Amino acid sequence: MRRIFALALPAFGVLVAEPMYVLFDIAVVGRLGALPLAGLAVGGLILTIVSTQLTFLSYGTTSRAARRHGAGERAGAVREGVSATWLALLLGVAIVVVMQIFAAPIARAVAGGTDIADTAESWLRTALFGVPLILVGMAGNGWMRGVQDVLRPLRYVVAGLVLSALLCPFLVHGLLFAPNLGVRGSAVANVAGQAVTGSLFVAALVRERVPLRPEPAVMRAQVVLGRDLVARSLAFQLCFLSAAAVAARFGAASVAAHQLVLQLWNLVTLALDSLAIAAQTMVGAALGARQAKQARDLAWQITRLSTVFGLGLAVVFGIGVELIPALFTSDAGVIEQAHIAWWFFVAIVPIGGVVFALDGVLLGAGDASFLRNATLGSAIVGFLPLVWLSLVFDWGLAGIWMGLTLFMVLRMGAVVARTVSGRWAVVGSDISVDTER
Numbered sequence: 001m002r003r004i005f006a007l008a009l010p011a012f013g014v015l016v017a018e019p020m021y022v023l024f025d026i027a028v029v030g031r032l033g034a035l036p037l038a039g040l041a042v043g044g045l046i047l048t049i050v051s052t053q054l055t056f057l058s059y060g061t062t063s064r065a066a067r068r069h070g071a072g073e074r075a076g077a078v079r080e081g082v083s084a085t086w087l088a089l090l091l092g093v094a095i096v097v098v099m100q101i102f103a104a105p106i107a108r109a110v111a112g113g114t115d116i117a118d119t120a121e122s123w124l125r126t127a128l129f130g131v132p133l134i135l136v137g138m139a140g141n142g143w144m145r146g147v148q149d150v151l152r153p154l155r156y157v158v159a160g161l162v163l164s165a166l167l168c169p170f171l172v173h174g175l176l177f178a179p180n181l182g183v184r185g186s187a188v189a190n191v192a193g194q195a196v197t198g199s200l201f202v203a204a205l206v207r208e209r210v211p212l213r214p215e216p217a218v219m220r221a222q223v224v225l226g227r228d229l230v231a232r233s234l235a236f237q238l239c240f241l242s243a244a245a246v247a248a249r250f251g252a253a254s255v256a257a258h259q260l261v262l263q264l265w266n267l268v269t270l271a272l273d274s275l276a277i278a279a280q281t282m283v284g285a286a287l288g289a290r291q292a293k294q295a296r297d298l299a300w301q302i303t304r305l306s307t308v309f310g311l312g313l314a315v316v317f318g319i320g321v322e323l324i325p326a327l328f329t330s331d332a333g334v335i336e337q338a339h340i341a342w343w344f345f346v347a348i349v350p351i352g353g354v355v356f357a358l359d360g361v362l363l364g365a366g367d368a369s370f371l372r373n374a375t376l377g378s379a380i381v382g383f384l385p386l387v388w389l390s391l392v393f394d395w396g397l398a399g400i401w402m403g404l405t406l407f408m409v410l411r412m413g414a415v416v417a418r419t420v421s422g423r424w425a426v427v428g429s430d431i432s433v434d435t436e437r
Contacts, residue, residue: 004278004302010150012274014141014157021161021193022263023328025186028169030256030329036183037329038252039119041259042111043187045244046120047127049237050095051134056226057084058138058145059280059363064222065146066281066364067428070288074147078208081143083218085205088139092132099128110241112248116255119183126187133191133198140201145281156200164193228368235375239383239407243400246391257337258397260328261345265404268313272352275306276360283364290427295365299419303357310353318346337397344401351408358415365424374414382406 022044030037061084065077099106103124104117111117137160141153167189174180181188205212240262247258279302286295317324325338362371383403390399418424 001301004275004282004298004305007145007148007150007278007281008274010154011145011277012271013154014150015270015273015277016267017154017157017161018270020267021165023267024165025168025190026260026263027328028172029183029186030331032172032182034252034256034331034334035115036119037256037331037334038111038116038248038259039183040123040186041255042107042116042120042244042248043123043127045240045259046106046110046124047131049241050099050128051131053230053233053237054088054091054135054138054226055233056222056229057088057135058142060084060222060225060229060368061139061142062145062277062280063284063364063366064225065143066148066284067288067366069147070285075210077147078143078205078210079215079218080146080222081139081205082210082212083215084139084142084222085136085202086214087219087222088135089132092135095131096128099131100125103128110245110248111255112245116248116252123183123187126184127190130191130194133194136198136201137194140198140204144204145277146284148281148285152204153201156197156204159200160193160195160197162193163196164189167192225366225368228372232368232372232375235372235379239379239387239404242384242387243403246387246400247397249391250396253331253333254337254397256329256331256334257325258341258400260325260334261338261341261401264317264324265345265348268310268317268349269352269356271313272306272310272356273360275302275309276356276363278302279357279360280364283361284366287365287425287427292425292427295361295425296422299358299361302361303354303419306357307350307353310350314346314349317342317349321346340397341401344398344405348405348408351412355408355412355415358419361419362415362424365426367418367424370418370424371415374411374418378407378410378414382410 026037026040029040061080065080068077068080104121107121107124108114108117111120137157140156144150144153168186169175170178171181171185171188172183179185244255244258248255279298282298283295286292286298321339321342325335325342329335359371383406386403386406387400390396390403393399
């Protein structure tokens with residue numbers, strides 16, 4: 001139990017730091033009015049989509065590094081981080097080039113209106129320069145979690161976010177001698193902080209004194225594991241992109257409220273993911289050390305803890321139904337729309353406690369192909385039909401959040417059944433043998 005919390009608490013800090021900053025960012029930009037807030041919501045969603053498709057740089061690297069660490073191969077675990085960092089830089093630069101070309105039509109497609117799209121595009125074009133840095137941070141978190149070094153990533157992430165938080169209000173509102181950049185000032189602050197965090201992760205690799213050249217064989221193995229994780233991420237992003245597009249058709253207040261509640265949901269999921277990361281790290285190490293029974297025992301122990309944590313968070317947000325939305329916006333229309341989604345949000349928090357813990361277990365085992373199929377199936381059967389039916393029948397945010405609720409229920413059934421089966425607990429230091437079960 002002590003070891004679980006020693007890994008989970010710093011991971012919790014890393015995971016919640018970013019969404020807490022995003023909520024602060026929303027509060028700063030929200031004082032400009034509903035339109036800038038809606039533009040930030042759309043631009044932020046697009047940036048999240050393009051930067052988080054490559055979560056294998058974090059989660060896949062953790063799984064591979066944890067197995068090598070469990071087998072006593074620290075240098076091999078760190079080399080996973082070197083290769084992941086090279087992939088991050090290469091893919092990040094490619095994303096910046098492509099998205100600068102297509103930023104305008106993508107913003108219009110998501111926003112569904114010229115005013116919101118123009119604001120979103122202005123923010124997005126600046127924020128895109130932070131994508132390679134975001135990906136480097138993912139890779140750094142991945143290998144450090146794999147070797148169970150979770151304190152340094154927390155310091156690195158917090159250092160960057162503190163700089164962003166200091167700059168944001170000055171650049172958005174033109175305080176003191178800072179330029180008044182409006183919503184675009186938020187993007188400038190983001191990139192500055194990401195530069196600090198990315199540089200710290202690169203410096204940590206240099207200090208490990210392992211070869212820094214890319215290893216094509218390791219990079220190929222990471223891409224093979226990443227294939228399934230990318231497909232899984234695409235399913236998530238298709239769902240949330242569809243939800244934002246539909247919410248935007250109901251007006252600026254609806255899309256702003258949807259993004260506000262969605263950011264709170266993201267905060268909750270990442271908080272719960274702290275225990276999932278402990279599961280991923282410890283299960284991966286146990287399987288690397290050929291201790292399958294220990295891995296299975298850890299799976300259920302961490303799931304019980306995560307479920308209790310989820311129930312506690314649900315109670316907090318249930319009590320805060322009136323107070324919490326008002327912390328981020330004074331717009332009465334946005335608050336009214338947020339209340340529509342609120343009780344769906346509260347209901348799925350305990351479900352998330354089960355889902356994310358078992359996601360971590362299966363990721364630690366390298367069972368990425370199953371997670372891909374479960375997520376795609378839940379999205380196709382649960383989330384997407386209700387999201388688009390809410391547009392057809394004018395259900396508003398209630399329909400969108402009913403879709404998210406069904407999505408989570410279906411995923412919970414899938415991961416519980418898979419964990420009970422025990423088919424995921426394959427031992428060995430090389431995760432590549434486990435990716436197609």
